Amino acid sequence: MYLNIQNVTKEFDKFEAVKNFSLEVKEGELISLLGPSGCGKTTMLRMIGGFLNPSKGFIYLENKDITKTPPEKRPVSTVFQNYALFPHLNVLENVLYGLKNKKILSKKAMLEKAIKMLDIVGMTEYKSRSVSELSGGQQQRVALARSLVLGPKVLLMDEPLSNLDAKLRVKMREEIKKIQRELKITMIFVTHDQEEAISISDKIVVMNEGKVIQIGAPKEIYEKPENIFVANFIGRANTLIIKGEKIIVRPENVQLSFQEKSYKGEIIEKNYLGFFTTYGIKSFFDEKEHIIYSDLLGSENEFEIKDEVFFDFKSIHYL
Numbered sequence: 001m002y003l004n005i006q007n008v009t010k011e012f013d014k015f016e017a018v019k020n021f022s023l024e025v026k027e028g029e030l031i032s033l034l035g036p037s038g039c040g041k042t043t044m045l046r047m048i049g050g051f052l053n054p055s056k057g058f059i060y061l062e063n064k065d066i067t068k069t070p071p072e073k074r075p076v077s078t079v080f081q082n083y084a085l086f087p088h089l090n091v092l093e094n095v096l097y098g099l100k101n102k103k104i105l106s107k108k109a110m111l112e113k114a115i116k117m118l119d120i121v122g123m124t125e126y127k128s129r130s131v132s133e134l135s136g137g138q139q140q141r142v143a144l145a146r147s148l149v150l151g152p153k154v155l156l157m158d159e160p161l162s163n164l165d166a167k168l169r170v171k172m173r174e175e176i177k178k179i180q181r182e183l184k185i186t187m188i189f190v191t192h193d194q195e196e197a198i199s200i201s202d203k204i205v206v207m208n209e210g211k212v213i214q215i216g217a218p219k220e221i222y223e224k225p226e227n228i229f230v231a232n233f234i235g236r237a238n239t240l241i242i243k244g245e246k247i248i249v250r251p252e253n254v255q256l257s258f259q260e261k262s263y264k265g266e267i268i269e270k271n272y273l274g275f276f277t278t279y280g281i282k283s284f285f286d287e288k289e290h291i292i293y294s295d296l297l298g299s300e301n302e303f304e305i306k307d308e309v310f311f312d313f314k315s316i317h318y319l
């Protein structure tokens with residue numbers, strides 16, 4: 001295994017921020033650590049980067065134990081949330097900085113490498129600009145180039161898109177994924193944004209209260225969540241007990257109709273959200289009143305509050 005994290009725990013005094021975390025990462029994979037605030041994502045990332053030492057457990061990179069290797073000695077780079085660029089240096093100097101420190105390449109080779117990396121992140125024309133004159137998205141690109149130019153075996157990104165507005169976030173995450181694929185770089189990406197994790201990752205590690213709750217491909221995590229926490233953290237879910245079995249049904253899998261179907265209810269909520277509409281249907285399951293949510297695409301809009309409706313579940317996941 002390329003990167004192998006085995007039973008890592010991190011204690012701060014008596015508080016366990018990360019509990020018995022294990023993960024195997026293949027070369028070239030993009031893994032997201034996803035979970036609510038305070039679940040231990042950043043602490044785990046810092047241990048991979050070498051900025052924190054695990055209290056227990058091991059981290060291996062290409063079968064070499066790097067658990068206690070200092071950050072500057074391990075072939076791992078980090079892109080921080082606030083980018084941590086040097087404000088007194090221009091774009092090119094920022095990208096060159098790490099290479100100069102390494103003192104391995106000639107001046108010409110360093111310059112060629114830095115320019116190539118600026119080209120990959122689309123920032124060549126800004127190379128002489130002061131970084132303080134750049135937009136958030138541009139600073140993000142420079143931070144990415146500065147880390148990538150060092151040729152790390154693993155690139156760590158801690159909430160790299162959280163300072164960007166919604167549209168730019170989507171654009172940058174697509175670019176990051178494209179660059180990651182092109183360079184075949186192994187990447188670990190921390191986010192608390194489920195949509196971001198789903199769109200960018202080969203595999204998602206869902207965490208809560210310091211623990212790994214589920215590891216899987218985005219589709220697997222969405223369609224086969226291991227428990228209610230995962231089902232609700234990633235997307236929305238109707239949670240029900242039918243004939244003694246606990247099930248979840250995603251709102252897009254609740255099909256509404258005026259014609260007789262398996263279940264009956266009354267529309268009590270309707271929220272128009274542009275390309276789809278969310279309905280809340282009051283219904284009885286297991287002799288209890290429930291509100292079942294159904295998402296229908298815009299063109300399927302034909303129900304109103306107080307309508308008596310029937311519904312079926314297109315797909316059910318048993319917990």
Ligand SMILES: Nc1ncnc2c1ncn2[C@@H]1O[C@H](COP(=O)(O)OP(=O)(O)OP(=O)(O)O)[C@@H](O)[C@H]1O
Nearest residue numbers: 012015017035036037038039040041042043044192
């Ligand atoms: N140096 C420290 N000393 C004591 N407790 C810490 C320290 N660093 C983190 N913690 C605690 O460990 C827990 C996990 O923190 P961490 O920053 O890893 O969470 P996170 O999932 O990255 O959260 P967020 O999404 O808010 O950044 C939190 O309860 C935090 O308060």
